[in-house]
Amino acid sequence: MSLESIPAGAKPSATLATSAYEQLRADLLAGRFRPGEKLRAELLRTRYNTGSSPIREALNRLLAEGFVLLEEQKGFRVAPISKDELRELVKARCWIDGAAIRESVASGGQAWEEGLVLAYHRLSRASRWMGDAPCSSNPDWERLHRAFHTALVSGCGSRWMCRFSEQLFDKAERYRLLACARFPERNEREEHHAILEACLDRNADEALRLLGLHYSSTLEIILGSDLALD
Numbered sequence: 001m002s003l004e005s006i007p008a009g010a011k012p013s014a015t016l017a018t019s020a021y022e023q024l025r026a027d028l029l030a031g032r033f034r035p036g037e038k039l040r041a042e043l044l045r046t047r048y049n050t051g052s053s054p055i056r057e058a059l060n061r062l063l064a065e066g067f068v069l070l071e072e073q074k075g076f077r078v079a080p081i082s083k084d085e086l087r088e089l090v091k092a093r094c095w096i097d098g099a100a101i102r103e104s105v106a107s108g109g110q111a112w113e114e115g116l117v118l119a120y121h122r123l124s125r126a127s128r129w130m131g132d133a134p135c136s137s138n139p140d141w142e143r144l145h146r147a148f149h150t151a152l153v154s155g156c157g158s159r160w161m162c163r164f165s166e167q168l169f170d171k172a173e174r175y176r177l178l179a180c181a182r183f184p185e186r187n188e189r190e191e192h193h194a195i196l197e198a199c200l201d202r203n204a205d206e207a208l209r210l211l212g213l214h215y216s217s218t219l220e221i222i223l224g225s226d227l228a229l230d
Helices: 013-029 041-048 052-065 083-107 110-124 139-156 159-179 188-200 204-223
Strands: 068-071 075-078
Touching (some): 013 052, 013 159, 041 052, 083 188, 083 204, 139 159, 188 204
Antiparallel strands (some): 068 075
16 A cells, blocks of 8 residues: 555554554653553553554564563563663663763764763753652653763764664663652762763763763662662
8 A cells, every 4th residue: 555545644554553662662661561560452552542553563572672571372561670680781881881982982073072062961951850759750851861871872983882872771761760769869960961071071981980880870779769679
């Protein structure tokens, strides 16, 4: 069927599947479905206002990414979480992001610097929280936070490294958002600024040291939260 033959107002199945995938992935990252929770097709069809085929395709994509599991005879469930996986994620992020930032510092040009400065500027102007209620993280801050970390590695010249970095970021963010942890004794703005300054000074060793501290701080906060980890 050509696009011209699709009725007005209708969406191609690929577009429907992508929409369902993006919405479900966002809900999984934000912890709106809990680890181990069964993902019932009927509930998902209603929640995302779509049919069975887009939901099935979305679930299969998320299965490949490791965000859901498929149990024989039982269907799809949200992937579990554990202390070991979290520690492994943090270690992998230090390796991948560290290598990408070191290369960015060595080879990134003016465009990389400008993009990094702009990403930090936007992040620094966003409010971290929305009100005083638990789990009230500002969605704009979350988006800009991701953009800053993406900008850090973007000068490495490797699409694969950038892709791996983004995948690990999302995996780790799932834990942070599930933990719903506030950081009362932590100045994340200063942490990000210090990493920025080290990159602009072309001091890769210092940038990686600060990055490791940044990731480790988040790790310890999550481990000390009420999040149930095996």
